[in-house]
Amino acid sequence: MQFIDHAEIEVEAGKGGDGIVAFRREKYVPAGGPSGGNGGRGGSVLLQAVDDLQTLLDFRYARCFKAENGKRGGPNNCTGAAGQDTLIQVPCGTMVYDAESGDLLGDLVVPGQTLCVAQGGKGGLGNQHFLSNRNRAPEYALPGLEGEKRQLRLELKLLAEVGIIGLPNAGKSTLISALSSARPKIADYPFTTLIPNLGVVRKPTGDGTVFADIPGLIEGASEGIGLGHEFLRHIERTRLLLHLIDSTAEEPLAAYRIITQELQSYGRGLPERPQILVLNKIDAVTTDQLNSLQQDFAALNAGPIFCISAVTRLGLDSLMQAVWQQLEALLLESLSV
Numbered sequence: 001m002q003f004i005d006h007a008e009i010e011v012e013a014g015k016g017g018d019g020i021v022a023f024r025r026e027k028y029v030p031a032g033g034p035s036g037g038n039g040g041r042g043g044s045v046l047l048q049a050v051d052d053l054q055t056l057l058d059f060r061y062a063r064c065f066k067a068e069n070g071k072r073g074g075p076n077n078c079t080g081a082a083g084q085d086t087l088i089q090v091p092c093g094t095m096v097y098d099a100e101s102g103d104l105l106g107d108l109v110v111p112g113q114t115l116c117v118a119q120g121g122k123g124g125l126g127n128q129h130f131l132s133n134r135n136r137a138p139e140y141a142l143p144g145l146e147g148e149k150r151q152l153r154l155e156l157k158l159l160a161e162v163g164i165i166g167l168p169n170a171g172k173s174t175l176i177s178a179l180s181s182a183r184p185k186i187a188d189y190p191f192t193t194l195i196p197n198l199g200v201v202r203k204p205t206g207d208g209t210v211f212a213d214i215p216g217l218i219e220g221a222s223e224g225i226g227l228g229h230e231f232l233r234h235i236e237r238t239r240l241l242l243h244l245i246d247s248t249a250e251e252p253l254a255a256y257r258i259i260t261q262e263l264q265s266y267g268r269g270l271p272e273r274p275q276i277l278v279l280n281k282i283d284a285v286t287t288d289q290l291n292s293l294q295q296d297f298a299a300l301n302a303g304p305i306f307c308i309s310a311v312t313r314l315g316l317d318s319l320m321q322a323v324w325q326q327l328e329a330l331l332l333e334s335l336s337v
Contacts, residue, residue, distance in 0.1 A: 005055070005056060005156040005157075005234070006153070006155050007056045007153075008059075009062075009064070009151075010149070010152070011065045011066075011118045012064075012147060012149040013066075013067045013118035013148045014042030014066070014069040014083035014120045014121065015144050015145070015147055016041055016121035016123040016124060017038075017070035017072045017080035017083075017123045017124065018073070018141065018143045019038050019073050019123065019129075019142050019143070020036040020037060020039075020074065020075070020127070021126070021139055022036040022127065033136070033137070034126075034127040034130070034138055035126075036126030037128070038124065038125055038129070039072050039080045039124040040070030040071045040080035041083065042067065042083045042144065043068040043084045043085045043147075044085050044116050044120040045085070045088065046085055046086070046087050046114050047090050047094070047106075048088070048112065048114045048115075049090060049109065049112065049113045049114075050090070050091070050112075051091075053089060056154055065088055067086040067118070068083035068084040068085075070120070070121070070144055073123070073141070080123060082123075083120060087114075090108060093108070093156055093157045093158055093159040094108045094156050095154070096108065096117060096154060097152065097154075097155065098153075099152055100151055105117060109159060117150060118147060120148075121147040122145045125141060127140060127141045156234075157236055157237050158212050159210065160198060160210040160212035161211075162212070162238060163212050163234070163235035163242070164176060164213045164214065164241075164242045164244060165242070165244065165259060166245060166246070167246065169246060170245060170246045170255070171246060172213045173197060173213050174310040174311060175280065175308075177199070177310075178313055179199060179320070180199030196214055196215065197212070198212055199211050209327065212238065214234060235270065236268055236269065241270075241273050242275075242276050242278055242323070243276065243278065245277065246281055247290065247307075248284045252296075253297070253300075274330065275303055276303065276306065276322060277303055277304065278305075278308055278319060279297070279308070282308065282309050282314065282315070283309040283312050284309075290307060
């Protein structure tokens with residue numbers, strides 16, 4: 001499945017039905033008078049968030065969506081039928097922008113949440129509405145109004161509580177596969193991960209927490225270099241970041257500084273996001289090397305440091321216990337605000 005996280009679509013609401021000119025001429029109705037009904041309302045275009053979609057791929061092939069027009073009014077003061085609304089399903093986490101003005105129209109994050117992006121036109125009034133003492137037989141009615149038409153830009157930001165970041169080959173995909181049932185592609189070459197991978201990790205209480213493995217960032221990612229810049233937006237919603245460092249790399253400290261600098265350059269609250277620093281692949285280094293690395297990172301005041309091996313699952317229990325504690329603290333902090 002292709003992962004598409006942005007798309008542009010055109011939506012057009014339905015036109016309101018026309019009002020009509022009609023008069024009652026029944027045999028036993030002595031004073032007939034005008035009886036032209038109103039036109040029906042045009043259908044609207046709505047977006048609805050659903051939790052069984054993970055990508056905006058469908059909008060690569062279908063870009064234009066139009067709601068049904070309202071029906072014209074009928075005689076005997078009958079109002080025309082309203083046009084049927086068009087409901088478009090999008091993944092949870094979709095942000096909807098007006099493509100021309102750039103205004104944010106809505107952020108669909110909860111399953112079932114809907115947003116009206118194009119309002120249907122009102123139906124025209126029939127000649128019954130223009131009856132007055134001065135005009136007992138109006139012979140005119142109003143046409144229905146046109147529905148709204150818009151160009152929309154959709155952007156998907158994954159809904160994950162924990163984001164796993166790091167340089168290519170830091171072991172992010174291996175870690176998410178060890179923690180969850182996700183089975184991302186894993187290989188020993190840069191940019192194995194081409195799309196974000198989501199995995200549900202079970203808490204000790206049985207609840208599930210979504211982890212996101214973000215494709216490897218490189219120096220200059222915030223300026224559009226490499227793959228990671230395409231997916232930086234997906235960690236904007238995360239509450240906690242796991243910063244994964246390959247302890248077998250030639251310069252682990254340089255790797256840490258590169259990612260930190262990219263988060264600073266990207267901004268949007270990511271530099272202030274709580275982080276847990278994780279030294280991975282400790283099964284491939286000596287004890288002295290590991291101790292030296294821990295001392296170097298401790299000197300940076302980079303926060304808590306955990307040493308793990310995602311392949312052998314060494315240290316994962318301690319790491320996950322710290323993750324659950326941090327998430328619980330963040331939840332309590334948000335509730336107290």
